[in-house]
Amino acid sequence: MRELSIRHLQAFFFSLGQLWRTRWGTAMSVAVIAVSLTLPSGLYLVLQLTDQISADWQGGAEISLFLKPKVSDAAALKLAGQLQQQPGIAAADYVSATAALEEFRQKSGFGSALDLLDANPLPSLLRVRPQTDQADPAQIAVWLEEFKALPEVEAAEFDYAWVQRLHGIVQVGRQLALMVSLLLGGGVVLIIGNTIRLAIFNRRDEIEISKLIGATNAFIRRPFLYSGFQQGALGGASALLLVYGSLGLLAPAADRLAGFYQSQFTLQIIGWVELLLLPLIGGLLGLVGAWLAVSRHLRDIEPG
Amino acid sequence: MIRFSEVFKRYPGGGDALKNVDFRLVAGEMAFLTGHSGAGKSTLLKLITAIERPTRGQVWIGGENISRIKPRKVPYLRRRIGVIFQDHKLLYDRTVYDNIALPLVVAGLNHAEVRRRVRAALDKVGLLGKERSYPLTLSGGEQQRVGIARAVAGKPPLLLADEPTGNLDPELSLEIMNLFAEFNRVGVAVLIASHDLELIKQLGYRQMVLDHGELVAGGEQV
Structure with a gap:
């Protein structure tokens, strides 16, 4: 067991040394891998942020119930209380016609014009806020029908078309990201497979001599597998830098954009697990590529 | 045999x-x-x-x-079996030491043992002091001695x-x-x-x- 781990360490450092000796070639393939991994992971991150923002907006989304004029304050408050009890509803606030007028007067700047009216033209209103996790378009449509049927309610409105659209876009984006990931992941496997194939041919003599003096296939295979893993992991780490570098550049603009929509856009500092994920994925893809090359070409090299 | x-x-x-x-x-x-x-x-x-x-x-x-x-x-x-070839079959990008150590590393010997045996083999073929040289800097006869040292290092x-x-x-x-x-x-x-x-x-x-x-x-x- 101890002997085996020593051999693995030997192979690990040997292949690191080989990568260093061929550092320009290594840098090129690592760069290609980094770009291939940056694209899908950047796409994922943007999608995640979009999702987060749209969830924010949906959370802030309200269904407005315009009450019939004859409904009294007391009756309206009672209805608000009932609605609040319903599962999936976070809050139901009552805004009386008077309060609504006051609010409109303050925000619109039409104060003096309003004074000309002899009666309050605004209806009283219930603002119903669904719980964030319940706010998918289908559920909101169901609620709308339900609320419209209430005797106290004149009209119920929710501008959900755009939420639905955004939802659809994010969904398409997810599928796209998945396809791009699969394609470019396959690309990384092929790139590393090819690099390892070339390395095998470059070290043909060494492999032959090693076999002649009693090296097992496992012994010969090991440094190539480590090399594939290391190149993939380096590519993944570089991709991580690229993704966060470009997000850092994008952040101020995105922040301004989010500001227009009264929303918060914050670049989250991601955890250690996620930091390790990209190098790990790169490493595993590299290992697969190396394995393909090794199992295909090492057998052909026999002393003769 | x-x-x-x-x-x-x-x-x-x-x-x-x-x-x-x-x-x-x-x-x-x-x-x-x-x-x-x-x-x-x-x-x-x-x-x-x-x-x-x-x-x-x-x-x-x-x-x-x-x-x-x-x-x-x-x-x-x-x-x-220790094998010696007409064309030596040495690794020209490795030092004499690494060439002779190869069969021992392949066989899984530990570091100290590898060093001891490589030095013993070099001593036997009369190349002590050439560990750090690369094979191409050696004469044909010396290269062949490196090949022999590699063959006998594992004491076959x-x-x-x-x-x-x-x-x-x-x-x-x-x-x-x-x-x-x-x-x-x-x-x-x-x-x-x-x-x-x-x-x-x-x-x-x-x-x-x-x-x-x-x-x-x-x-x-x-």
């Missing part, structure tokens, strides 16, 4: 490279294998190291029948050499052969393929002669 019993080797599309070869080399014995080029010397050595398998007949190495040896077991067979009971003096002048050739004789004196069996007949006669060891794949002389022990 080595036993061939009615061994035939036919390459696909070619004639018989070896025909009905029968001989023994006992532990600690030294012998030469001669014959014109194409007589089958290299083929015979390849059968011993399981690079090739016999078409018919049996080959035993150290009591193990390797005529149908499984690929998985071949590395362990080769660790018991059997040494095989394929034309080890092919590219060397007579004086150096004699030195190299004497080196083999020295290893033989401490109990290592040695089989050397060579066509340097004068030198072989001078040394006076058993001589096996191959002619068109047939062992025509030296099949019996002296």
